Amino acid sequence: MYFNYFCHKCLILFVIIWSFPVFPSLAEAEEVFTLEQTIRQAIKANLGLKSSREDINAAASARLKQRSNFLPTLGATYKYKRNYEERTTAADGVTVPKNKYTFTGTFTQPVFTGFSLINKYKVAVLDFDIARINEKTVREAVVFEANKVYFTLLKAQKLAAIAREAVTQISAHKDVAKDFYEVGMTPLNDLLKAQVELANARQDLIVAQNNLETAKSNFNILLRRQINAPVEIKDIVDYCFFEKKIDFCFDMAEKNRLEIKEAELQVEIAQKELKLGKTDYYPSITLEGNYYKAGTDFDADGGDGISDPDSWDVTATASWNFWEWGKTGYGVKEKLSALAQARYQLAEIIDNIHLEVKQAYLNTKESEQNIMAVKQAIEQAKENFRISEERYKEQMDTSTDVLDAQTLLSKTMTNYYNALYDFKISKAYLYWAMGRAQEVEAGLE
Known part of the structure; x- marks a missing residue:
């Protein structure tokens, strides 16, 4: 009986091998x-x-x-500045903080590029x-x-x-x-x-x-x-x-x-x-805008010595190189x-x-x-x-x-x-x- 079972399994294995696309x-x-x-x-x-x-x-x-x-390009910078010590300017009495954090966001849009x-x-x-x-x-x-x-x-x-x-x-x-x-x-x-x-x-x-x-x-x-x-x-x-x-x-x-x-x-x-x-x-004409934020802490949200923590500006620039020697x-x-x-x-x-x-x-x-x-x-x-x-x-x-x-x-x-x-x-x-x-x-x- 064991011999017949063995032969049966071998026959199945033989059929599987030859039917599988390994050649x-x-x-x-x-x-x-x-x-x-x-x-x-x-x-x-x-x-x-x-x-x-x-x-x-x-x-x-x-x-x-x-x-x-x-399309306009968008950018941002984050800057940290540490002074030697906090000081006050003699001219206008403005306090310069010891630590200053500045965030600047910018966009630039080309308007005319020739x-x-x-x-x-x-x-x-x-x-x-x-x-x-x-x-x-x-x-x-x-x-x-x-x-x-x-x-x-x-x-x-x-x-x-x-x-x-x-x-x-x-x-x-x-x-x-x-x-x-x-x-x-x-x-x-x-x-x-x-x-x-x-x-x-x-x-x-x-x-x-x-x-x-x-x-x-x-x-x-x-x-x-x-x-x-x-x-x-x-x-x-x-x-x-x-x-x-x-x-x-x-x-x-x-x-x-x-x-x-x-x-x-x-x-x-x-x-x-x-x-x-x-x-x-x-x-060429380019439009550029900036948003500024400053502070004495990492969130740049004002503080002692920061008179204007938020500001922005928009600039239109026209430039022309009209003489370049041919x-x-x-x-x-x-x-x-x-x-x-x-x-x-x-x-x-x-x-x-x-x-x-x-x-x-x-x-x-x-x-x-x-x-x-x-x-x-x-x-x-x-x-x-x-x-x-x-x-x-x-x-x-x-x-x-x-x-x-x-x-x-x-x-x-x-x-x-x-x-x-x-x-x-x-x-x-x-x-x-x-x-x-x-x-x-x-x-x-």
């Missing part, structure tokens, strides 16, 4: 990522995106900090807007990078499979060539050619497998998984050509690219900085140069975006043409290899013919998958260049 690598191995899942996970895990969100928080705090400058406060606040608001734009820019870059890594991995998988198939085909042909040579049906050089080609194919397979492992590592790093975690992704072989004209792409980029919006905000900031540079052309004027010229630079940078960014769009458009169209050109040749290359194998077995073709046919087949398949996945990457880049990366995120190829 993350096994859980990761079972998950098959789609493109949409990859994009969502990349956005969730990306450190640059998290950092840009902290930039937003910092800019929001800076904006609130600048807004607080419009438009400095309002322009500083507007700059802080623009900085906040730029931080939000930067977050969106990073997000779109992550979306494109997820597309690129995903399709690069698919391409590496296909090329590795082609390399493995080439090794299998050439190995089978080498066996046939060996059998023929051993019975004297073919010369030795047929066998040697097959062996050399098999060695080359195995070397190509090693390269393809290494490229595949690198692509998997890039995928895992993008999603912040363990670098050697197993990767399973869903293949995407269907495609839809891009039908829009390049002028449409230019218009979309000028309308949607966040870099342009950010550069325009930088121009606005430079304009506000120029106004800040002119602040010293104006006087300091303000030179500062304004500096801000004018900064404004001109911001405008030049805006124009340069637009030019660079046009170039990015055109390169992406041409790469996409090139990949489209490559797909159309090579797709028709796939079945022909397969049939050519099959016929060459059959003719070799019938001694109607040479070993060189078979090896050439196999090389042609591998090259054709490689060209096709290169064209297919390069097209998908180029198209994703084109959408990013147009400022429409979110459409790729939504699965709108």
Whole structure:
């Protein structure tokens, strides 16, 4: 009975252990990522995106900090003074207490600062807007990078499979060539050619497998998984050509690219900085109030020798530095140069975006043409290899013919998958260049 009870408990413990997710690598191995899942996970895990969100928080705090400058500041001081002894002044007979406690409360309200406060606040608001734009820019870059890594991995998988198939085909042909040579049906050089080609194919397979492992590592790093975690992704072989004209792409980029919006905000900031540079052309006006309380005890509430324990005053101060040997004027010229630079940078960014769009458009169209050109040749290359194998077995073709046919087949398949996945990457880049990366995120190829 005790033995049965022990076995029952062990069985329960075994089930609990294996049902509890303590083996993350096994859980990761079972998950098959789609493109949409990859994009969502990349956005969730990306450190640059998290950092840009902290930039937003910092800019929001800076904006609130600048807004607080419009409000009055309040302060207080508490002072204790001890004299050597209590004494009476000879001139007016006023008694000076031995102990004196003084409390002073103050407030200061800026009334006019030469438009400095309002322009500083507007700059802080623009900085906040730029931080939000930067977050969106990073997000779109992550979306494109997820597309690129995903399709690069698919391409590496296909090329590795082609390399493995080439090794299998050439190995089978080498066996046939060996059998023929051993019975004297073919010369030795047929066998040697097959062996050399098999060695080359195995070397190509090693390269393809290494490229595949690198692509998997890039995928895992993008999603912040363990670098050697197993990767399973869903293949995407269907495609839809891009039908829009390049002028449409230019218009979309000028309308949607966040870099342009950010550069325009930088121009606005430079304009506000120029106004800040002119602040010293104006006087500043400040209102200040004080409340005083004095006494001979710690509560500062009057006492011997304290004639007026409570008092207050209000002061309005206007100040103006009207001559500083050209300091303000030179500062304004500096801000004018900064404004001109911001405008030049805006124009340069637009030019660079046009170039990015055109390169992406041409790469996409090139990949489209490559797909159309090579797709028709796939079945022909397969049939050519099959016929060459059959003719070799019938001694109607040479070993060189078979090896050439196999090389042609591998090259054709490689060209096709290169064209297919390069097209998908180029198209994703084109959408990013147009400022429409979110459409790729939504699965709108």
